[in-house]
Amino acid sequence: xxxxxxxxxxxxxxxxxxxxxxxxxxxxxxxxxxxxxxxxxxxxxxxxxxxxxxxxxxxxxxxxxxxxxxxxxxxxxxxxxxxxxxxxxxxxxxxxxxxxxxxxxxxxxxxxxxxxxxxxxxxxxxxxxxxxxxxxxxxxxxxxxxxxxxxxxxxxxxxxxxxxxxxxxxxxxxxxxxxxxxxxxxxxxxxxxxxxxxxxxxxxxxxxxxxxxxxxxxxxxxxxxxxxxxxxxxxxxxxxxxxxxxxxxxxxxxxxxxxxxxxxxxxxxxxxxxxxxxxxxxxxxxxxxxxxxxxxxxxxxxxxxxxxxxxxxxxxxxxxxxxxxxxxxxxxxxxxxxxxxxxxxxxxxxxxxxxxxxxxxxxxxxxxxxxxxxxxxxxxxxxxxxxxxxxxxxxxxxxxxxxxx
Numbered sequence: 001x002x003x004x005x006x007x008x009x010x011x012x013x014x015x016x017x018x019x020x021x022x023x024x025x026x027x028x029x030x031x032x033x034x035x036x037x038x039x040x041x042x043x044x045x046x047x048x049x050x051x052x053x054x055x056x057x058x059x060x061x062x063x064x065x066x067x068x069x070x071x072x073x074x075x076x077x078x079x080x081x082x083x084x085x086x087x088x089x090x091x092x093x094x095x096x097x098x099x100x101x102x103x104x105x106x107x108x109x110x111x112x113x114x115x116x117x118x119x120x121x122x123x124x125x126x127x128x129x130x131x132x133x134x135x136x137x138x139x140x141x142x143x144x145x146x147x148x149x150x151x152x153x154x155x156x157x158x159x160x161x162x163x164x165x166x167x168x169x170x171x172x173x174x175x176x177x178x179x180x181x182x183x184x185x186x187x188x189x190x191x192x193x194x195x196x197x198x199x200x201x202x203x204x205x206x207x208x209x210x211x212x213x214x215x216x217x218x219x220x221x222x223x224x225x226x227x228x229x230x231x232x233x234x235x236x237x238x239x240x241x242x243x244x245x246x247x248x249x250x251x252x253x254x255x256x257x258x259x260x261x262x263x264x265x266x267x268x269x270x271x272x273x274x275x276x277x278x279x280x281x282x283x284x285x286x287x288x289x290x291x292x293x294x295x296x297x298x299x300x301x302x303x304x305x306x307x308x309x310x311x312x313x314x315x316x317x318x319x320x321x322x323x324x325x326x327x328x329x330x331x332x333x334x335x336x337x338x339x340x341x342x343x344x345x346x347x348x349x350x351x352x353x354x355x356x357x358x359x360x361x362x363x364x365x366x367x368x369x370x371x372x373x374x375x376x377x378x379x380x381x382x383x384x385x386x387x388x389x390x391x392x393x394x395x396x397x398x399x400x401x402x403x404x405x
């Protein structure tokens with residue numbers, strides 16, 4: 001932290017000389033005594049929606065939102081059109097990234113062709129260009145298909161990042177199968193639909209020795225399965241999201257802003273996730289930034305699309321809810337949001353950094369979002385940790401208006 005701060009101070013001086021930052025601002029002055037300088041944040045689970053769904057988000061708007069939140073590297077999931085399941089389809093996405101991204105973007109390739117779970121994608125051709133392989137949004141239902149994928153990914157030196165969801169246990173559910181669903185007549189998604197597939201894949205890890213990452217875990221059982229797998233020495237990691245550490249089913253309202261997959265679970269599940277953060281079972285926090293159009297999110301809990309935005313609120317929410325409350329240290333949060341994901345996924349963030357103001361409260365307002373998506377359960381929350389400056393790959397990716405001339 002101290003070395004980084006010294007290095008960043010030199011860069012701030014350079015940016016002033018270049019006219020990018022007002023020379024009247026002095027980061028050593030009392031006005032900025034509550035600012036923190038952190039390594040560039042890394043989000044290994046985002047949806048940038050291009051190609052195929054640019055009415056929801058684009059590479060340009062998605063990476064601008066990332067920079068607004070202090071993220072300097074993001075990994076977009078492959079549920080696109082076309083699905084990046086071979087090199088020609090992946091190249092369409094890579095061209096958009098080269099043209100429009102303002103932060104580092106390292107995409108996923110799909111595990112299966114078209115994310116249909118029937119045959120493997122051309123993993124070998126895509127391997128040099130992707131961070132890992134995932135069928136996010138769909139669990140790989142076939143044990144045999146996942147086994148083949150693990151063996152192939154291991155040969156290629158890549159991770160399998162799994163959206164764990166057993167379709168046979170969903171029964172048309174769309175929120176957690178808990179008290180809120182019972183009280184309000186909603187169809188629930190049981191916890192077993194998540195942890196049962198993790199249990200299957202942990203067993204496959206023993207056979208294959210592959211590197212395996214579990215996306216967006218939300219249940220206490222998932223935490224315990226991964227804790228035991230790590231104790232066994234298996235090559236496994238996992239992530240959870242800011243919303244699972246902040247909200248439970250008790251916070252649900254009849255609004256699409258609270259609908260995501262997996263859903264918000266019980267208080268017991270949230271407590272287990274926090275314990276997993278503290279003891280290192282959970283390696284990282286990822287936003288699962290999933291923008292949709294306003295119309296797609298205006299249909300209530302039952303009929304709205306799954307997914308919320310999160311890149312622009314993640315650090316502030318977690319700093320406020322975890323660091324300010326003494327649950328974890330700032331250094332621990334940086335590990336969860338930067339160094340751990342960068343190391344696990346082999347992402348070089350160089351000298352990327354972000355500056356956050358942690359001494360003043362501000363209100364989360366969707367009118368401030370740079371993302372095209374506006375659906376967030378955090379709207380209206382009072383938080384600390386406003387991003388003032390983000391530098392990615394030696395260039396300013398975001399700068400707050402107060403720092404300009």
